[in-house]
Amino acid sequence: MKFLSSLRLTVICLTFLMALVFFTTLAQVNVGVLEAKRQYFSGFFVWKSVFGVTIPVFPSGIVIGWVLFVNLIAAHFTRFKWGVDKVGIWLIHSGLIVLLIGSACTYYLADETQMVLPEGQSATYSESQQRLEVALIKEVGDTHQVISIPYEVLKLNKPLSVPQAGIVVIPRVMYANSQLLTLPPDGTIAGLMGIARQLQVREIDVFKKDNFRNISSVYLEVLDDHRPKGVYLLSNGIEVSQALALESGNWWISLRAFRDYNPYVMTLKDFRHDVYPGTQIPKNFSSQVVVTDSKTGQSFESIIYMNHPLRHQGKTYYQASFSDNSTTSILQVVHNPSWIFPYLASVLMGVGLIVQFGLHIVKARRKKS
């Protein structure tokens, strides 16, 4: 207990954390932010290959974070003393606790997606940049029934039942990143159906840079009411949906970016991309959007531009990018229920630091006089 609340442990943890932050920064020369974060902050250890053997070389950021958190809490119960001259210290450290809780919440709860909006068009959903889903779509009257299976739940050779469609799916081969070649299949997988009959999949190394998109592919065996229906090739590199005639009706199946549907429609009226005269330096990007509630039909207009996001129903829309000769706007959509934590922490720590520094100066002056 004594060690757990000791300052020595704090110093060790902070030093480890500093090293981790430093290496995360250096790693970004070769890999993207997400990959760097994964290498140094997730799991229990940082793994490195030494003479061909992968061994844990360092505790991970998450572990250090938790130890620091426990250390800080323990210190509050054992070492910290109350007193007027300690108010600043208390504030700073409670701000730190709020910050740590906030980052844990963000880590588990926050979700980022993108909405791609060409001028004059509308969207009811935003798409994830990382996560994929297997989508099953059936026409019901003039609307659609959509079944979404998050790609993460698919496990190699593990049957997964989809009761709404009355089927069981079994992933037979999975590729984290692949190339699709228009060649006849080599025959290693029997019972191919749909587009799988015209393509070969070649596995390639997973891209670790942020701006490269991995093409995930899966050979999915479908059992319709326990009868083999065949093996379908799904990939986010295939743009079209494939027909799937089942007992429960005619479905379309595809692997696509995970979609997050909204109870409102967003329409892009105008996208502007201004540059300073005579240069290519962007002066401003802005999207003029109309948001219409799907149920009530009520609508309002808003302009989203740099440093001015739109917050609506728990989601925040940021001007992120554009394409198609500045006629399509790309909005970053962030859903983070714990967004308030860093603000709270900032106030606590900021006030704490100022109070403590002020006390420091007052004390020094008193000593002098």
Add this chain to the structure above:
Amino acid sequence: MTWMTSRWVQWGIACIAVGLIILGVAKSFPKSPVNLDKASQLPVLHGGREKPLGAVALNALMVINGHQEVTVKGKRIDAMTWFFDMVAFPEKANEYPVFRVYHPDIHAMLGRTLEDGKYLSFNQFVPHLIKIDQEYAKISKIDRNDRSAYQRALAQLYSQLRMYAQLQQSVSMGKGVVSLEDIGRFETLSQFGHALVEEGGVASLTNDELEQVGQLVSQFKTLQQLDADALLRIVPSPQGWISFQAGVLQSLSSHRIHPVAFGYASLVQDYRKGDGVAFSLHLEAITKQVSPISPRISLEYWMTKYPFFYASMIVYVIVALGILVAWIKYDALIPWMYRLTGVTFFVHTFGLAARIYIQGRPPVTNLYSSSVFVGWAAVLICVVLERYFKNSIQLLIAAIMGFVTLIIAHHLSFQGDTLEMMQAVLDSNFWLSTHVITITLGYSAVFVLGFLGHIYLFKSIFTKTFTQDDESSLYRLMMGVAAFALLLSTIGTILGGIWADQSWGRFWGWDPKENGALLIVLWLAIIFHARLAGMVKGRGVAVMAVFANIVTAFSWFGVNMLGVGLHSYGFMDSMFQWLIAFVMIELIVIWIGLAPKRMWRSQL
């Protein structure tokens, strides 16, 4: 010599000395019949903002040549002369060795070696332009960070050649040097075209008239192309600044060529003839047309002519040397150095304020201005501390910080316009003046802390006169500055997080620059906790303070250089080597600082 100890005399002499240094480094124009000083004040639009022509010429030369003057056959040519030579005497100027090329592979491509000289003229590139174009087309597809040193050098050369060609065409109708006859003919042609349209058609034209129509059309196309490619916009119009060519094209709609375009063509001709009187008259006419000239432009002209930061840099060196001499022998020098620092700080402040006014932005907008500001704030912190502690240590740190940051800024200024327009995402004066300023002030405070650490180690290891009292006062000073640095860095980092949350929706994105700021905060926190835990005392804090210099240098400059290899060329690359050298020196200082106490000369 009692008058020499009078405060006012000392202030007065310090002012005169600094004034003389400013006059000494001021840009001068050669004694030539044409008044280039006046011409350098002409307002033009370049890089999205209005600025004096002199600043454009100087910046262009600095970017291409790496110097503020070009040396041709032992003769020095200033930027304005170079610019006018380029436009009015292309046959001569294209032979000036202005392009600085470091990379041996580029020399090899041109069929020469680096030993033949690193400066090349435009004409030396002419036979290879197509090849350079093709190479660049390939390189432009490669991500900036993935380019090799050669590829970076070639891309840089390409943009420099392009800029040169664009500047040369600033006052051009397409072929050769612009002449008044060309302009007059185009005006006549466009009037003829007008008459034709009004008469209602081209049905019955004589051969002669047909040829005129053909000339008009081809000249129109050339002018349009030049206009689309123009780097400088020198003609004011109700719709904002337009290029010279657009000013000439105006005669199509209004029968008349824009008088400013005409004026510039005349200037070029006068310059070519060496006719100073006509040059001045035409200059006067243009000035009347572009008046009123905004005070920002006039101020920038003065800033270009009198390099205040450069002058300050020189004085800081003098102060640093003066203090060292004072410590060794002449104590009486200290008050002089104090006054000199005060006056220089005023000049430094004036330069900073002028930049704020010209740009209409908070002081820190890019790496260059951060360097100027870090130095300024460090000097301010030191001068304030000096008033309390009066031991001239802070004065030495002020001088060193002032000198080092300004020389870095001086070298950074060769990368282009230091008052460039802000990218959309940075276009927020609120965050620029809160987050950026606090972070940068934090850098200043950490560097002051780091140098205090140096002084602590130096005095305790190498001098015998370092007493227990000196030690504890220096130690308290270090902790105070460290607390100030921690305050600024933490608040600055938090504000950065809030800005990121406002503009990208995430408080923390693991961006290298964010991480750099966090490293500083963590290291300062480590210093405080280690001291509290009794793991370090005065000497340990001093050693850690020196390491804080490394952390800050990394987070300030290092993260901007990620991906830059050791074997590279060009500016940022040589900066990288300086950074490595700095880190090495600091590591040696730390190593010396860790020497066992029995080896210390002081009796602590």
